[in-house]
Amino acid sequence: MNIQKSILIITTLLSSLTMCYAQNEVGEFAVVRDADKFVYVRSKPDAKSPIVDTLQNGFVFFCHQKQGNWMSVEHIENDNFVQGYIYKDRMKLLSSFKPVKNIATSENTASFSDSVIKIDIAQTDFIKSDHKFTYSKQNPGMVDAVDGKEMWGTDGNFPKKEYKSVTIKIGNETVRLPKQALENLYEPTLDYTSAYYDPAYDTLYIRAFNSDGAGAYGLVWIIENKKYKTRALAYPF
Helix, strand or coil: CCHHHHHHHHHHHHHHHHHHCCCCEEEEEEEECCCCCEEEEECCCCCCCCEEEEEECCCEEEEEEEECCEEEEEEEECCEEEEEEEEHHHEEEHHHCEECEEEEECCCEEEEECCCEEEEEEEEECCHHHCCEEECCCCCCCEEEECCEECECCCCCCCCEEEEEEEEEECCEEEECCHHHHCCEECCCHHHEEEEEECCCCEEEEEEEECCCCCCEEEEEEEECCEEEEEEEECCC
16 A cells, blocks of 8 residues: 555544544543552443553553543553543643654654654565564464564555654653564554653653554554653554
């Protein structure tokens, strides 16, 4: 799939998402920010409902929908998707933090900058001969995994693009995201990549919505105290 078609599909998906999320829907990553330094994820939008998980301050997750004073949320725990509800005052949307402006985007690169932060993201062609594949037992022509890991960004097809590098400068410090931060993330859509900085916690969030059309996913890289911390993934649509 060429990049123009991929961008068109992403645009259509995000436009549909925006229309759908006009009032109660959120469709955004958020972070736990609570005075108690943790928050309960409950099975229903009710303070008396069972607790399905406990998330610490700084944990990033995906918000789907607002229900009264609650948010329906989703995150990954030990390779399993956990869904539930968090009270809305116990979290902050990433988009509420200071944006780092996109200053240039080309077919294979994107750059962001402000007075303190500089971010350079590069993608490259996926070279099939550099990887090992696991195929579906039900449909041998479909790929289940690359190098033993779940694929993000395709729905059983061979990837076309993958991340090459992400380099961040914060003041005099340089952070290069490690291999494990970039692996198994395919079909980057650089036009739908954003960055936000939370000065209170010295945390940078780089957010992307990527897709080959069928395998849409959301991604956040988290850089805390000028060091790579982790990444968060979700199926936003």
